[in-house]
Amino acid sequence: MNGLKYYMNLSYEVVMNFIEDEGESYYKLTIPLLPGVIAFGATIEEAMADLEGAKEIWLKKCLQDGIRIPEPINEI
Known part of the structure; x- marks a missing residue:
């Protein structure tokens, strides 16, 4: 099993x-x-x-709870 x-x-x-909202601007990042x-x-x-x-x-929570963690697929 792989670790953290x-x-x-x-x-x-x-x-x-x-994102620009009501005079404020900021960045929103996600990992799909x-x-x-x-x-x-x-x-x-x-x-x-x-x-x-x-x-x-x-990741720590998934590892602790035994939840499968998806891995990225690197296309060549």
Whole structure:
């Protein structure tokens, strides 16, 4: 069974959206293969750091509960 470090180092696709709402703007990042892993930030760097934290928490919970974690498919 693979551990947290293995999954953290996989190259998951990240979807980025720039959102402007009521005079505020921010970035929203998601990892489509990992449902519920969502992050926000005023800058891309801030959002990416938040995303890494959300991904780690999500992966730890799945590993703890024995839930299968999807892996990205790298096409050549």
